[in-house]
Amino acid sequence: MDLDSQPVRPGQHNYQEIKQLYQRAFPAYERESWRWLLLKSWFKQADFLAFYDQDQFVGFAYVLHTKGLHYVLYLAVNDQLRSKGYGSRILAALKARYAGVPLALDIEEPDPTAANNRQRLRRLAFYRRNGFALTNKRMKDPEVTYRVLTTARHFNRQAVDHVFNWFEWPFGWLAK
Numbered sequence: 238m239d240l241d242s243q244p245v246r247p248g249q250h251n252y253q254e255i256k257q258l259y260q261r262a263f264p265a266y267e268r269e270s271w272r273w274l275l276l277k278s279w280f281k282q283a284d285f286l287a288f289y290d291q292d293q294f295v296g297f298a299y300v301l302h303t304k305g306l307h308y309v310l311y312l313a314v315n316d317q318l319r320s321k322g323y324g325s326r327i328l329a330a331l332k333a334r335y336a337g338v339p340l341a342l343d344i345e346e347p348d349p350t351a352a353n354n355r356q357r358l359r360r361l362a363f364y365r366r367n368g369f370a371l372t373n374k375r376m377k378d379p380e381v382t383y384r385v386l387t388t389a390r391h392f393n394r395q396a397v398d399h400v401f402n403w404f405e406w407p408f409g410w411l412a413k
Contacts, residue, residue: 240326242288242330243286245297251294261316264380269310286298286299288323288327295326296313296318296324297311301404303399305396306400307331307335308341309340309341309342310342312342324363325363325367339388341388348382369386371385372394385397
């Protein structure tokens, strides 16, 4: 059975549950301002989607759009429902929603010296099982280096830069 989705908006019945999952699922240095996510999702270049299995909230995805690419900035599955296939089902729903246009996302680059390297390797294996391949594009933050994965056969590195430039503009630095 397919998952249902709806845009994340203040006032929906499980709005606080979605926000709390966002705060639990991502370390502070990876999180954008919640208000910035909501603001940008009102534009056609971003979707903030909550996913449901019948009426049960199972997770969310935040997707940025540019010509020729959909970038999954955030994907999280409800803590109580992990390891039940919902992450794969959310990715399948995103692939169906944006059919014909590649998806991309980033993960912490595997690093044998990192304390969470096992988690990084499991995440990489998960995305590979779901049709993503590593690219040679890296993004460095002070805390970690990220590696971009995509479903595309031919990857457009500039599209990633373009989508992040849009996300940060105007005044994206104020939201941090």
